[in-house]
Amino acid sequence: MTQTTPIKIVKIPVEVFVSEKYAQNYGGINKLTALLEDILDRYGNEAYFDSDLMEMDSEEFE
Structure with a gap:
């Protein structure tokens, strides 16, 4: 039987800087x-964070 060690997750503040052209x-x-808030909220609630999720969300805002 394999014994697992729990992972400690620490929340940290995140700042994102983007150019007007990128925005x-x-x-x-x-x-x-x-x-970005939606993605971070989902990630913080244990949703999987991957390029498919980001692509799906970016299409929603077009």
């Missing part, structure tokens, strides 16, 4: 902010 690709800073 415009997502419909402006407000939509990009909402997208």
Whole structure:
């Protein structure tokens, strides 16, 4: 029988800096902010974080 060790998860503050040009690709800073908050909220609630999730969310805000 294999014994497992629990993983300690620590939440840290995150700051994201983007250019205006990059933000415009997502419909402006407000939509990009909402997208990033949604992704971080899902990740914080143990959802899987991968490129498919991010791609799905970015299409939702187009």
